[in-house]
Amino acid sequence: MKYVYFVLGILILTFGISLTIQSDLGTSPFDALLVGLSINVGLTVGSWEIIIAFILICCNSLLKRQRPEVLGLLTAFITGVGIDMWLFLLHNLITPELWFNKVVCFGIGLVVIGFGTAMYLHTNFAPIPVDRLTLIIQELTKTNIFFSRTFIYLVFLIMALIFNGPIGVGTLLTVCLGGLILNYFMPVTKKILDRKLTHSRTSSNYDKEKSHSI
Numbered sequence: 148m149k150y151v152y153f154v155l156g157i158l159i160l161t162f163g164i165s166l167t168i169q170s171d172l173g174t175s176p177f178d179a180l181l182v183g184l185s186i187n188v189g190l191t192v193g194s195w196e197i198i199i200a201f202i203l204i205c206c207n208s209l210l211k212r213q214r215p216e217v218l219g220l221l222t223a224f225i226t227g228v229g230i231d232m233w234l235f236l237l238h239n240l241i242t243p244e245l246w247f248n249k250v251v252c253f254g255i256g257l258v259v260i261g262f263g264t265a266m267y268l269h270t271n272f273a274p275i276p277v278d279r280l281t282l283i284i285q286e287l288t289k290t291n292i293f294f295s296r297t298f299i300y301l302v303f304l305i306m307a308l309i310f311n312g313p314i315g316v317g318t319l320l321t322v323c324l325g326g327l328i329l330n331y332f333m334p335v336t337k338k339i340l341d342r343k344l345t346h347s348r349t350s351s352n353y354d355k356e357k358s359h360s361i
Contacts, residue, residue: 149270149340150272152270153270153272154225155266156264156268156270157222157225157226157263158229158263159262159263159266160226160229160259160263160266161230161232161233162229162233162256162259162263163256163257163259163260163261164233164260165230165234165237165256166237166253166255166256167253167256167257167260167321168192168234169234169241169242169243169252169256170250170253170256171243171249172249172253172315172316173313173318173321174317174318174321175321176301176303176314176322177199177300177307179312179313179314180195180199180310180312181199181312182312183307183310183313184312186311188310191227192230192231193229194227194231196227196230197220197223197227199277200219200220200222200227200276201220201223203219204217204219206276206280207276207283210280210283210287216273218272218273219273219274219275219279221273222274222275222276223275223276226275257320257328258328260328261325261331261332264332265332265333265336266332266336268333269336280299281296282295284299293326293330295326296330297325297326300321300325300326304322
């Protein structure tokens with residue numbers, strides 16, 4: 148059951164990313180880097196998600212001094228496909244032109260990203276390499292998600308500027324609020340998923356006992 152929530156969390160996360168891209172107010176520094184690479188170098192945004200993920204897996208391996216988490220590539224692949232899918236579907240459906248509509252689109256996207264990220268992280272199955280890096284920095288610096296997420300955002304912001312990614316007011320808001328939103332949703336989604344997964348395991352055990360008694 149947790150794998151269902153894992154995929155669902157990724158789909159929610161990528162939907163939020165696509166909303167921020169469509170808002171045209173600027174995306175998170177990491178997504179701005181992906182879009183910048185897509186525009187200036189080629190390939191799709193989702194393809195660059197997978198390529199950067201491979202690089203980050205190697206970096207994470209060095210920081211933790213352990214074998215590379217190859218499963219992270221699977222997560223990155225699903226994320227990359229999800230981003231390209233949502234961008235394709237939303238391309239003609241959501242193209243806000245008024246400033247207010249852009250702000251609403253971006254705001255919803257930012258909240259959805261935080262919720263989706265927290266949901267799939269709590270399944271504890273192969274985090275996206277950039278999110279694994281967030282957890283590693285949190286562990287190494289002995290701080291919280293807000294600090295580590297903000298630090299990573301600042302690093303990718305510099306890289307996104309180099310590749311002329313879509314930097315805007317939305318990028319600044321993501322740097323300031325992204326970690327805070329994720330930090331808020333982590334305990335919320337943990338409570339929800341723990342209850343759901345516990346109920347699922349209880350129901351499964353009951354069915355097995357019932358089948359065995361028959």
